[in-house]
Amino acid sequence: MKRLTGSAKVISAILAQEYAAYAKTQDNFDDIVAEIIKNVRKDGDKALTSYAKQFDNMSIETFEVSRETIDQAFEEIDPEVLVALKNAKRNIESYHKHQVEPGFVDAKTDGVVRGQLVLPIEKVGVYVPGGTAAYPSSVLMNVLPAKIAGVPEIYMVTPPQEKFNPAILVAAALSGVTKIFQVGGAQAIAALAYGTASIPKVDKITGPGNIFVATAKKQVFGQVGIDMIAGPSEIGVIADQSANATYVAADLLSQAEHDRLARAILVTNSVRLADEVDLALEAQLQTLPREAIARESIETNGRTIITESVEEMFELMNELAPEHLEVAMDDAISYLPKIKNAGSIFLGHYTSEPIGDYYAGTNHVLPTSGTARFYSALGVYDFVKRSQFTYYSQDAVITAAKDITKLAYSEGLQAHARAIEIREGVNVDD
Ligand SMILES: NC(=O)c1ccc[n+]([C@@H]2O[C@H](COP(=O)([O-])OP(=O)(O)OC[C@H]3O[C@@H](n4cnc5c(N)ncnc54)[C@H](O)[C@@H]3O)[C@@H](O)[C@H]2O)c1
Ligand SMILES: N[C@H](CO)Cc1c[nH]c[nH+]1
Numbered sequence: 274m275k276r277l278t279g280s281a282k283v284i285s286a287i288l289a290q291e292y293a294a295y296a297k298t299q300d301n302f303d304d305i306v307a308e309i310i311k312n313v314r315k316d317g318d319k320a321l322t323s324y325a326k327q328f329d330n331m332s333i334e335t336f337e338v339s340r341e342t343i344d345q346a347f348e349e350i351d352p353e354v355l356v357a358l359k360n361a362k363r364n365i366e367s368y369h370k371h372q373v374e375p376g377f378v379d380a381k382t383d384g385v386v387r388g389q390l391v392l393p394i395e396k397v398g399v400y401v402p403g404g405t406a407a408y409p410s411s412v413l414m415n416v417l418p419a420k421i422a423g424v425p426e427i428y429m430v431t432p433p434q435e436k437f438n439p440a441i442l443v444a445a446a447l448s449g450v451t452k453i454f455q456v457g458g459a460q461a462i463a464a465l466a467y468g469t470a471s472i473p474k475v476d477k478i479t480g481p482g483n484i485f486v487a488t489a490k491k492q493v494f495g496q497v498g499i500d501m502i503a504g505p506s507e508i509g510v511i512a513d514q515s516a517n518a519t520y521v522a523a524d525l526l527s528q529a530e531h532d533r534l535a536r537a538i539l540v541t542n543s544v545r546l547a548d549e550v551d552l553a554l555e556a557q558l559q560t561l562p563r564e565a566i567a568r569e570s571i572e573t574n575g576r577t578i579i580t581e582s583v584e585e586m587f588e589l590m591n592e593l594a595p596e597h598l599e600v601a602m603d604d605a606i607s608y609l610p611k612i613k614n615a616g617s618i619f620l621g622h623y624t625s626e627p628i629g630d631y632y633a634g635t636n637h638v639l640p641t642s643g644t645a646r647f648y649s650a651l652g653v654y655d656f657v658k659r660s661q662f663t664y665y666s667q668d669a670v671i672t673a674a675k676d677i678t679k680l681a682y683s684e685g686l687q688a689h690a691r692a693i694e695i696r697e698g699v700n701v702d703d
């Protein structure tokens with residue numbers, strides 16, 4: 274991988290420059306996606322049919338996946354995959370149940386009740402990627418937290434396929450999706466945001482996808498809610514001389530194989546480890562069925578950053594704010610307090626990132642492109658909203674009236690003051 278060495282300050286400046294160059298390349302995607310969204314708003318299903326032909330090479334007239342096709346998937350699924358899906362489902366549910374927020378009532382002051390209701394969002398659209406790989410695991414990661422939150426209508430979209438991987442449809446049925454539509458890319462996001470004759474308009478869209486999907490979610494934000502920018506996968510590994518180079522290379526490649534635009538970054542204070550990881554990467558790349566994708570990702574976006582100290586390893590990784598962060602060091606748990614920005618953290622030599630992709634129960638829909646500075650892993654909290662409520666008795670209003678009216682007059686807002694004064698019995702015509 275391309276190597277960056279020097280002081281943390283120098284490397285940080287190089288990374289900032291590289292990021293600025295990368296951000297510029299986004300302009301092109303912005304324009305392509307804006308055009309797709311405009312056409313879906315204008316032509317609805319007709320545009321979806323035309324994009325399915327153009328981008329997925331499929332002739333699609335009916336977007337909803339039929340009950341018979343889903344039933345057939347249960348006949349076809351490998352029984353061991355079915356068991357694994359059910360075990361993953363159990364782990365995802367048990368982890369996400371901790372995220373349920375109860376709301377509260379505060380009634381300590383006489384005549385005053387305040388509180389917060391936590392209410393499920395009513396209609397959610399979940400994107401399940403399916404361009405170059407199938408993602409049944411992403412079905413579970415999107416839908417199960419929505420179900421736990423109590424969302425009544427969950428619409429799943431995924432790119433059309435000549436023949437669906439049965440696990441995608443089975444995962445959708447097991448987790449309780451309302452309807453599945455075969456439509457992918459930016460056009461699927463536009464359809465969920467604005468609605469078409471076939472696809473319902475939803476309140477919020479969640480889920481990961483490639484650069485077209487991530488850019489479309491950014492562009493429809495405001496028309497609908499979105500969970501985050503969950504674009505091409507990323508992995509950052511912090512490793513010292515105690516790390517196993519073969520393991521580190523395998524984990525870097527686990528994310529590189531997702532997408533040519535995926536990003537794998539090793540930060541280490543050991544030149545020996547960096548050299549060994551480079552050798553292991555080459556050896557393992559040659560054996561991967563998705564070598565072309567992984568190689569392009571590693572050669573274009575992969576970086577090995579060599580620092581002088583452990584402190585600098587964490588400082589630089591916190592600046593990168595990767596989607597996934599592995600700490601491949603002895604006593605890894607003790608470094609947790611040094612981590613400020615990362616979507617999902619994997620601690621220790623044996624905690625390989627794919628454990629989280631499939632099985633641990635933590636969510637794999639995660640913020641990318643440095644947005645882990647302010648976004649979190651998808652969770653039950655993404656599928657609810659909070660409504661405040663207030664009750665004041667007449668006595669309570671009279672007690673509070675002086676403060677409220679003073680504040681209203683100080684803002685020059687007489688109608689606000691009047692709304693209180695008439696409840697105190699003041700004659701507002703005076
Ligand atoms: N961040 C996360 O949480 C997370 C989780 C899982 C997967 N991912 C990412 O999801 C992505 C999956 O990508 P994918 O491509 O396999 O599936 P995808 O479903 O995201 O994208 C496929 C769709 O992209 C559209 N598309 C392809 N080429 C296009 C073009 N030239 N112009 C316009 N639209 C085009 C097509 O509509 C196609 O159906 C990867 O980037 C992977 O890293 C991210
Ligand atoms: N690593 C992906 C998130 O970036 C999730 C995933 C699903 N399947 C395999 N991996």
Ligand SMILES: [Zn+2]
Pocket residue numbers: 506527528531627630
């Ligand atoms: Zn993965």
